[in-house]
Every structure is written in C-alpha cells, then in structure tokens.
Amino acid sequence: xxxxxxxxxxxxxxxxxxxxxxxxxxxxxxxxxxxxxxxxxxxxxxxxxxxxxxxxxxxxxxxxxxxxxxxxxxxxxxxxxxxxxxxxxxxxxxxxxxxxxxxxxxxxxxxxxxxxxxxxxxxxxxxxxxxxxxxxxxxxxxxxxxxxxxxxxxxxxxxx
Numbered sequence: 001x002x003x004x005x006x007x008x009x010x011x012x013x014x015x016x017x018x019x020x021x022x023x024x025x026x027x028x029x030x031x032x033x034x035x036x037x038x039x040x041x042x043x044x045x046x047x048x049x050x051x052x053x054x055x056x057x058x059x060x061x062x063x064x065x066x067x068x069x070x071x072x073x074x075x076x077x078x079x080x081x082x083x084x085x086x087x088x089x090x091x092x093x094x095x096x097x098x099x100x101x102x103x104x105x106x107x108x109x110x111x112x113x114x115x116x117x118x119x120x121x122x123x124x125x126x127x128x129x130x131x132x133x134x135x136x137x138x139x140x141x142x143x144x145x146x147x148x149x150x151x152x153x154x155x156x157x158x159x160x
Contacts, residue, residue: 005073007032008108015078015125019107026102032085033108035074035094037067054112054122057087057094065094079135080109082128087113113137119144 007026013019026032035057040048045056045064055068055075067075074096077085085096085108096110114122114135122135132144 005033008073010073010076013078013107015080015107015109015127017078018076019078019109020073020076022102022104022106022108024104026098026108028098028100030098031090031095032098032102033074033077033096035065035067035087035096036072037065037069037075039063040066054114057089059089059092059094067094078107078109078126079112079124080126080128081111081124081131081138081141082126083109083111085110111138116140116143 005020007023008020009023010018010020020033037055037057039059040056041062042064045066048066048068049056053066053068055066055072057065057067059065069075077096084099084102084106086099087110088095088097096108102108109126112135114137116136119134119136119140124131124133124135130141132141133148134144136144
C-alpha cells in the first residue's frame with residue numbers, strides 16, 4: 001500500500017486507526033487529495049454496501065465510486081463532526097477540499113455524511129466540541145441529539 005502523498009502523512013490517529021495529517025499549511029479551498037477507487041454500477045454498489053463496505057461515493061445517476069482499494073490512501077481519512085475538509089465532486093471525480101486553512105500536523109477530516117439507517121452502529125470518536133456521538137450528515141445532527149436526549153430521559157431545549 002502506497003501511503004505517500006505530497007500534502008499528507010498517514011500515521012496512527014487519536015480518532016481511529018490510521019489518519020491523514022497535513023505535512024504543511026493547506027489553504028482553504030485547496031484540493032487536498034483525490035478520493036480514488038473502482039467505478040461501479042448502482043446494483044454492485046448496493047451489494048457492496050450490504051456486505052459492509054462504507055467507502056462508496058455517489059458519482060452520478062449511473063455510477064458510484066468504491067474507494068475501498070489499497071491504492072486509495074484517502075480512504076484512511078477520518079470522519080469528524082467539525083471537519084476541516086469536505087468531499088466534493090469536481091469534473092466527475094471526488095476530491096477532499098480544505099474547508100478552512102489546515103495547519104501543519106493537523107489531522108485532515110471530513111464528514112462521511114451517513115444517513116440515519118443503523119446510525120447507532122457507527123459511533124463517532126472525533127472528539128470535537130460539537131460531536132454528536134455518531135457518524136451522520138450535519139443536517140441530521142439535530143435529530144440524533146434529540147434522540148440521545150430522549151434515550152437519556154432528558155427533554156430537548158425548546159427552539160423559540
């Protein structure tokens with residue numbers, strides 16, 4: 001497995017397993033690393049998801065990208081509820097783009113944007129102050145927090 005990259009050093013992460021760390025300052029808006037993989041059809045994508053593959057990205061109406069391949073070091077980037085990177089589709093390819101300036105030595109993260117299906121099977125260990133405890137898309141944070149409060153027997157604060 002080739003873990004060499006100009007902007008990223010891959011090493012043990014306090015979040016989970018191996019993560020990617022900036023080797024120098026990365027400007028906001030920069031393409032940090034391409035998320036590469038095998039181009040697969042929707043049926044094949046569904047079958048791989050059922051088998052537990054969580055490295056699949058939507059490309060278009062016909063194709064998805066399976067990044068669960070040894071030659072894709074971007075698959076090692078960890079999720080965060082307060083990410084410094086974001087996955088973007090640019091010219092039919094997936095890039096991790098810096099959302100803000102990333103400092104040298106900082107772990108590069110992005111939100112995996114999981115949906116609510118079986119979300120409790122995907123705990124988050126990002127450690128950010130806004131962590132919701134599970135790997136879900138940002139638009140689902142409120143729902144997950146409300147569910148956590150209900151499970152704890154606490155009422156959610158009213159939004160007035």
